[in-house]
Amino acid sequence: MTAPLLSVRDLSKHYTSRGTKLTILQGISFDIGKGEVVGLVGESGSGKTTIGRSVLRLVEPSAGSVRFDGTELTGLSSSEMRRARPRMQYIFQDPFASLSPRMTIGEILTEGLKIQGIGTSKERLERARKALEQVDLPGDAVNRYAHEFSGGQRQRIGIARALTLAPEFIVADEPVSALDVSIQAQVINLLRDLQQRLGLTMLFISHDLAVVEYICDRVIVLYLGRIMEIAPSAELYAQPQHPYTRALLSAIPSPDPDAPRDRQILKGDIPSPANPPSGCVFRTRCPSALPACGEIVPDLRETTLGHFKACIRDDLD
Numbered sequence: 001m002t003a004p005l006l007s008v009r010d011l012s013k014h015y016t017s018r019g020t021k022l023t024i025l026q027g028i029s030f031d032i033g034k035g036e037v038v039g040l041v042g043e044s045g046s047g048k049t050t051i052g053r054s055v056l057r058l059v060e061p062s063a064g065s066v067r068f069d070g071t072e073l074t075g076l077s078s079s080e081m082r083r084a085r086p087r088m089q090y091i092f093q094d095p096f097a098s099l100s101p102r103m104t105i106g107e108i109l110t111e112g113l114k115i116q117g118i119g120t121s122k123e124r125l126e127r128a129r130k131a132l133e134q135v136d137l138p139g140d141a142v143n144r145y146a147h148e149f150s151g152g153q154r155q156r157i158g159i160a161r162a163l164t165l166a167p168e169f170i171v172a173d174e175p176v177s178a179l180d181v182s183i184q185a186q187v188i189n190l191l192r193d194l195q196q197r198l199g200l201t202m203l204f205i206s207h208d209l210a211v212v213e214y215i216c217d218r219v220i221v222l223y224l225g226r227i228m229e230i231a232p233s234a235e236l237y238a239q240p241q242h243p244y245t246r247a248l249l250s251a252i253p254s255p256d257p258d259a260p261r262d263r264q265i266l267k268g269d270i271p272s273p274a275n276p277p278s279g280c281v282f283r284t285r286c287p288s289a290l291p292a293c294g295e296i297v298p299d300l301r302e303t304t305l306g307h308f309k310a311c312i313r314d315d316l317d
């Protein structure tokens with residue numbers, strides 16, 4: 001990995017709901033190198049969005065450190081954070097909800113530049129047109145409204161909005177989950193092209209391991225607010241080490257229906273953050289759980305170079 005652009009250390013997030021403490025994130029640590037694309041996967045409710053938003057301080061972390069290009073973000077005042085923000089952009093899951101129906105695409109795309117006081121209104125509009133062309137939409141879309149576009153086009157507009165500020169780092173939060181399967185590949189390919197062309201660093205969030213495979217250099221697997229496994233993509237898919245990752249992978253339909261599969265279907269739902277299992281939080285659904293798993297909180301340990309897992313069992317390979 002190149003020098004980290006983003007370093008997250010021991011990030012935690014708690015909420016209190018009706019007197020009960022909810023642990024949404026616990027002990028989250030990872031780095032993202034300059035120009036690297038890191039996937040963040042896990043079932044719905046595992047805390048992916050909370051990580052993405054905490055990194056950009058769209059939610060306040062309860063504890064821990066987030067360093068971006070050497071600057072600690074958690075201590076910045078709101079005006080300092082506003083100055084840092086153009087370098088870091090967020091692409092939202094739902095391209096309909098995130099684009100105002102009352103603003104033209106031009107107004108939506110130039111809003112961030114205006115807040116930052118960048119350029120004249122003519123220059124800002126020119127940047128908006130250029131961003132639209134980068135996502136393969138016509139520049140004259142600036143005069144139209146979001147409802148005039150399809151879901152896939154709206155997500156392209158969401159990406160263009162992030163690009164107008166020329167960011168170095170993007171959090172893409174389930175950017176294709178709201179789209180038809182037929183459109184998903186187009187938008188992922190577009191993101192991959194842009195990432196390579198612009199040298200972007202990216203945290204790519206998805207509940208679906210199949211979606212991140214082709215775009216990510218490394219993948220982080222999250223369960224109930226804890227990291228279960230981190231590995232280079234190729235290795236994670238070929239040799240998953242953690243029982244949770246294995247279960248997620250075995251749920252992906254194979255293109256070859258005759259391929260032998262050792263399917264482990266995840267039973268039940270992810271537990272509530274109000275009442276997490278003791279020891280290993282995955283144990284209530286883990287096919288390999290031992291009595292000791294209820295006693296010991298597994299550390300995230302490096303098993304082979306660059307491959308980390310949080311599981312006490314080493315006899316599962």
Ligand SMILES: Nc1ncnc2c1ncn2[C@@H]1O[C@H](COP(=O)(O)OP(=O)(O)O)[C@@H](O)[C@H]1O
Nearest residue numbers: 015022024043044045046047048049050051273
């Ligand atoms: N403001 C909040 N107050 C209380 N709980 C929250 C809040 N925001 C998120 N959560 C809870 O945090 C957990 C993780 O949510 P989220 O980060 O959205 O997960 P994901 O993106 O992986 O689906 C969920 O259990 C969710 O209900």
Ligand code: SF4
Nearest residue numbers: 280283286293311312
């Ligand atoms: S520590 Fe135990 S419960 Fe947790 S993943 Fe490993 S075997 Fe399963």
Ligand SMILES: [Mg+2]
Nearest residue numbers: 048049050174
């Ligand atoms: Mg989410």
